[in-house]
Amino acid sequence: MFNAQLDQLTDYPFQRLTDLLGGPATPDSLVMSIGEPQHRPPALVAQVLAEQAGTWGKYPPANGSPDFRAAVVEWLNRRFTLPAGMVDRDRAVLPVAGTREALYLIAQTVITPGQGKPLVLLPNPFYQVYVGAAVMAGAEPYFVPGHDGPVSVPDFTTLPDDVLSRVKLAYLCSPANPQGSVADMDLLIRNIELARRWNFVLCVDECYSEIWDRAEPAGALTACAQLGGAMDNVMVFHSLSKRSSVPGLRSGFVAGDVALMAAFARLRSYGGAATPMPILAAAAALWRDEDHVRENRDLYRAKLDLAERKLGNRFGFTRPAGGFFLWLDVGDGEKAALELWNKAKIRVLPGKYLSRGDVGDRYIRVALVHDLETTERALTLMAQTL
Numbered sequence: 001m002f003n004a005q006l007d008q009l010t011d012y013p014f015q016r017l018t019d020l021l022g023g024p025a026t027p028d029s030l031v032m033s034i035g036e037p038q039h040r041p042p043a044l045v046a047q048v049l050a051e052q053a054g055t056w057g058k059y060p061p062a063n064g065s066p067d068f069r070a071a072v073v074e075w076l077n078r079r080f081t082l083p084a085g086m087v088d089r090d091r092a093v094l095p096v097a098g099t100r101e102a103l104y105l106i107a108q109t110v111i112t113p114g115q116g117k118p119l120v121l122l123p124n125p126f127y128q129v130y131v132g133a134a135v136m137a138g139a140e141p142y143f144v145p146g147h148d149g150p151v152s153v154p155d156f157t158t159l160p161d162d163v164l165s166r167v168k169l170a171y172l173c174s175p176a177n178p179q180g181s182v183a184d185m186d187l188l189i190r191n192i193e194l195a196r197r198w199n200f201v202l203c204v205d206e207c208y209s210e211i212w213d214r215a216e217p218a219g220a221l222t223a224c225a226q227l228g229g230a231m232d233n234v235m236v237f238h239s240l241s242k243r244s245s246v247p248g249l250r251s252g253f254v255a256g257d258v259a260l261m262a263a264f265a266r267l268r269s270y271g272g273a274a275t276p277m278p279i280l281a282a283a284a285a286l287w288r289d290e291d292h293v294r295e296n297r298d299l300y301r302a303k304l305d306l307a308e309r310k311l312g313n314r315f316g317f318t319r320p321a322g323g324f325f326l327w328l329d330v331g332d333g334e335k336a337a338l339e340l341w342n343k344a345k346i347r348v349l350p351g352k353y354l355s356r357g358d359v360g361d362r363y364i365r366v367a368l369v370h371d372l373e374t375t376e377r378a379l380t381l382m383a384q385t386l
């Protein structure tokens with residue numbers, strides 16, 4: 001009765017966590033398992049949504065509004081130092097209802113099931129949606145560990161030709177969930193050149209690009225600019241969920257290769273969720289404002305300072321270059337998650353649920369998404385418990 005590919009998927013990590021801990025979170029638990037920012041959303045969200053309430057009665061166009069796309073292009077040009085005209089407002093940008101659905105649907109856009117035993121390259125550890133996307137599109141996921149030790153991002157250029165010849169799609173996440181490592185410009189350039197040489201699509205998930213500690217992470221579109229300005233074979237994914245602490249707004253965008261965008265738009269016109277007009281307007285206002293992003297980043301930085309003080313040189317603690325997760329080596333991630341839950345009511349995610357093989361088994365992922373006070377309480381308890 002059901003699609004047999006579903007049998008290849010494990011339960012979603014949060015369901016596995018609920019099973020491990022014997023039930024869901026309770027009102028008194030400290031939930032650090034999910035990357036759901038709890039910082040106060042910028043006031044302009046409610047303000048613009050109220051102003052635009054008259055447009056709830058309209059079916060939104062699948063490609064959003066010209067103003068939304070213009071706000072995105074302005075932001076991309078500013079943030080990634082792109083030459084004017086490189087990103088075409090009307091052909092190279094599409095709004096998405098959160099990047100999760102886009103990361104999922106891009107596999108359906110690119111993969112022809114069964115044809116030439118297609119492979120999808122994924123980082124290991126990874127954001128779980130990449131696996132679901134690859135499997136449900138009828139491809140085989142091919143997991144690639146960090147190129148410079150377990151905490152780094154992968155470099156697909158190290159793969160042999162017999163693998164690369166079957167690759168149709170590759171996901172790269174920078175800053176990476178869960179480890180917080182960042183791909184530098186050389187790595188991005190090398191991997192874009194590789195995608196072009198072997199003619200596969202390189203999806204660069206940059207949804208944590210604005211949450212950084214000491215240095216602004218490099219972006220794949222800057223790499224394209226340095227390679228001459230073409231965006232062939234490349235697509236970037238950006239989200240307001242983390243940048244602007246509005247995971248419930250469900251708003252992000254994709255940008256890149258115009259041929260790929262056209263194919264993606266075609267698929268989404270059948271099965272994608274268009275972003276409502278009031279949300280497009282609020283999103284445009286958010287992409288045009290950097291003050292709230294700076295404040296947000298400072299708050300994450302303060303929490304990293306706290307983590308450094310509380311956890312210091314234990315559990316292989318290193319300050320993540322980007323994102324808001326701690327990726328801690330606790331020896332046995334499931335055991336530590338159980339202990340933290342049973343003794344301290346803290347929920348964290350075992351690294352095993354975000355990886356294949358034994359790559360993540362020793363780790364837990366801790367999301368620093370709460371206010372400073374709650375974070376301090378949780379980290380103190382965590383250090384005492386483990």
Ligand SMILES: Cc1ncc(COP(=O)(O)O)c(C=O)c1O
Nearest residue numbers: 035098099100127177239241252
């Ligand atoms: C690496 C990564 N990519 C994409 C997403 C999806 O975010 P959203 O759908 O809210 O844009 C997440 C959310 O946790 C994530 O961690």
